[in-house]
Amino acid sequence: MKKAILSLLVLFIAFASNAQQKKPVTVKINTPTVQCEMCKKKIEEYLAYEEGITKVVVDFKQKKTTVTYLTDRTNLENIKTAIANIGYDAEEVKAAADAYDKLPKCCKKPAK
Numbered sequence: 001m002k003k004a005i006l007s008l009l010v011l012f013i014a015f016a017s018n019a020q021q022k023k024p025v026t027v028k029i030n031t032p033t034v035q036c037e038m039c040k041k042k043i044e045e046y047l048a049y050e051e052g053i054t055k056v057v058v059d060f061k062q063k064k065t066t067v068t069y070l071t072d073r074t075n076l077e078n079i080k081t082a083i084a085n086i087g088y089d090a091e092e093v094k095a096a097a098d099a100y101d102k103l104p105k106c107c108k109k110p111a112k
Contacts, residue, residue, distance in 0.1 A: 024054050026068045027076060033089045034060045039107045046086050050074065065090070 034040065040058040043065060047056040052073025057066045067079055083090035087099035087107070100108070 022070060022072045024068045025071055026055075026066060027079075029065045029067060029076075029080060029083065030063065030091045031058070031065045031083060031088050032063050033095060033109055034058060034063055034065070035108070035110075036060060036106050038104060039088065042107070043083060043086060043088065047079070047082060050079070050082050053079065 031043070034043070037060065040060045043058050044056045047053050047067065052070045053067060054070065055066075055068040058064075059066070065083065069079060077093075080090035080093040084093045084095050085099055087095050087101075087103045089095050
């Protein structure tokens with residue numbers, strides 16, 4: 001009898017913890033300074049290590065970055081800041097100057 005009650009208690013706890021997990025959210029972020037395949041690779045690799053981010057796809061032709069993340073671990077502003085810290089603009093968040101200076105020439109904005 002004690003084993004049955006203990007088993008039911010363990011199952012209840014397992015289901016309760018599953019119900020608390022939030023579903024991932026997917027957003028598209030304008031990244032107007034993304035220029036090439038190298039930019040794509042750099043952003044995808046960097047964001048893969050950020051907490052709460054589950055998927056990143058950069059479309060450098062459309063200049064959009066699609067990010068799927070868990071809202072209980074990160075938020076949209078943190079993701080935009082992370083992109084800016086790599087050296088790329090992310091909507092209203094401008095690239096960090098020191099990170100931008102370290103980008104390869106092909107990844108920098110074309111001179112006007």
